[in-house]
Amino acid sequence: MKLLLLYPPFCTPTAMPYSLAALKSNLNAALDLDIQCLDLNAYFHTLQFPTYYQNIQSAYQQGITAYGELLQQFENESRELYNKNHKQIIASQPPDHLQNLVHHIKEKKPNFIAISLVYNSQCFYTQALINALSTLNIPIIVGGPAVTTNLKKSAIYLKNEQELITYLQTQHIHAKPPATIALPPDFSDFHTQHYLSAxxxxxxxxxxxxxxxxxxxxxxxxxxxxxxxxxxxxxxxxxxxxxxxxxxxxxxxxxxxxxxxxxxxxxxxxxxxxxxxxxxxxxxxxxxxxxxxxxxxxxxxxxxxxxxxxxxxxxxxxxxxxxxxxxxxxxxxxxxxxxxxxxxxxxxxxxxxxxxxxxxxxxxxxxxxxxxxxxxxxxxxxxxxxxxxxxxxxxxxxxxxxxxxxxxxxxxxxxxxxxxxxxxxxxxxxxxxxxxxxxxxxxxxxxxxx
Ligand code: SF4
Incomplete structure (x- = not known):
């Protein structure tokens, strides 16, 4: 059985999501389950803004001013795009790259999907993803500090990691013997080239x-x-x-x-x-x-x-x-x-x-x-x-x-x-x-x- 942990658009794609890395490691220790992280936020940005990714190293070589200018330009352009997409989602229209992201998820053939929301700005795309993934007929779970009342109604809301573990056990996922040592967060599913940072x-x-x-x-x-x-x-x-x-x-x-x-x-x-x-x-x-x-x-x-x-x-x-x-x-x-x-x-x-x-x-x-x-x-x-x-x-x-x-x-x-x-x-x-x-x-x- 496979659990896919998703980090949805939109937030800045400059560093890997800690929430997913820590969750994967703790779930791996507790359950007999195949777990994979997918940073859809970073993936979205690689699709939408390839030029910034191509230019980031040369801007870094030129120094802090050129690097700052590149990131400022990215920030301006991406904010505008996020606003446009939020409006599309509110109007029940698909946001940019939705089919591409959904295809990416389907390729992984998950039995469960859990979406981690850290920022309010991630709620919009999450709503669109939940709607698009409903045809898969698999449980979609949401959690994290930014989950809204509306999202709690659209998916299975679980307050914390312990609730997620308990829920998965009710779905016939076997527990492992309790870990005796704390486990380090696992960043191995993320691709460093997906992050807009030199x-x-x-x-x-x-x-x-x-x-x-x-x-x-x-x-x-x-x-x-x-x-x-x-x-x-x-x-x-x-x-x-x-x-x-x-x-x-x-x-x-x-x-x-x-x-x-x-x-x-x-x-x-x-x-x-x-x-x-x-x-x-x-x-x-x-x-x-x-x-x-x-x-x-x-x-x-x-x-x-x-x-x-x-x-x-x-x-x-x-x-x-x-x-x-x-x-x-x-x-x-x-x-x-x-x-x-x-x-x-x-x-x-x-x-x-x-x-x-x-x-x-x-x-x-x-x-x-x-x-x-x-x-x-x-x-x-x-x-x-x-x-x-x-x-x-x-x-x-x-x-x-x-x-x-x-x-x-x-x-x-x-x-x-x-x-x-x-x-x-x-x-x-x-x-x-x-x-x-x-x-x-x-x-x-x-x-x-x-
Ligand atoms: S209570 Fe909040 S603002 Fe104050 S130190 Fe803690 S995290 Fe920071």
């Missing part, structure tokens, strides 16, 4: 979820107990695939754990990328981390106002952030900075002070990744709106995606006002960036440049 960059995860879990706006982290994967398993993954560039997709990693990782990674001569909160306990560790290959940190700065940081429950202190950024920069680490504008109750003066802070820190920053606050179902703010001056939360139905959330705010800037301010002052952020702005969307590409 060199292969592998996403890896070292923990089950964020250990902090307190930021009031956040819904990123998985609501599962925090656990650390064995370092030996991470090293084995790196060796199995001869990995040179690692994009650690953990929401964040503790200082103690980072130091353990660093001592294991140092002999492997790899470059790695992580996301961290800018807390001062990291300052003494940064040079050791850099010596072990830490290339880039994406810092969750979010705001330059302590009042807002406290409302976010970010657990950071604004007076510590300049020393974290400057130590990181002087050590040789690249600094990317997440900044969020328009947090509930934030005033125009507070937004402008974040702009001023970033300008003051310009020598220590390589790239700014800015966002506008959005209310997310499942966040602390959503569950306690009155504490954040939010009222009248409403949901506006959408065809494919889950409903759009709207709300009123009785203090601070509205989303529209915030967007206008950011737009007006975007030139200040652009002037700080030392690397192509497109790396904000393709963050792992920072790893390829010194």
């Amino acid at each position: 060199k292969p960059i592998y996403p890896l995860k070292t923990t089950t979820t964020c250990f902090y879990k307190l930021c009031t706006f956040c819904t990123h982290y998985a609501k599962v107990p925090y656990a650390e994967y064995p370092i030996d398993t991470i090293i084995q993954t790196i060796q199995n695939h001869n990995i040179k560039y690692i994009y650690f997709i953990d929401d964040m990693i503790s200082t103690k754990r980072l130091l353990h990782l660093a001592s294991a990674l140092k002999p492997l001569n790899v470059k790695w990328w992580v996301q961290l909160r800018p807390t001062k306990d990291l300052i003494p560790a940064l040079s050791e981390l850099h010596a072990a290959g830490l290339h880039t940190v994406c810092w969750g700065v979010e705001s330059a106002n302590q009042r807002i940081l406290d409302l976010m429950k970010k657990g950071t202190h604004i007076q510590d952030i300049p020393s974290v950024l400057s130590t990181s920069h002087t050590t040789g680490i690249k600094n990317m900075v997440y900044i969020m504008f328009g947090f509930p109750t934030e005033t125009k003066e507070e937004v402008m002070s974040s702009f001023d802070f970033l300008t003051e820190q310009k020598d220590n920053i390589d790239l700014i990744c800015s966002s506008i606050f959005g209310l997310q179902q499942g966040s602390t703010i959503y569950d306690n709106p009155a504490q954040y001056q939010i009222s009248n939360i409403n949901e506006k139905k959408r065809t494919v995606l889950d409903p759009k959330i709207t709300y009123n705010i009785s203090s601070g800037l509205t989303t529209e006002q915030t967007k206008k301010i950011r737009h007006r002052h975007m030139h200040r952020l652009n002037a700080i960036n030392k690397v192509p702005k497109v790396f904000d969307y393709l963050k792992e590409q920072m790893l390829l440049f010194e």
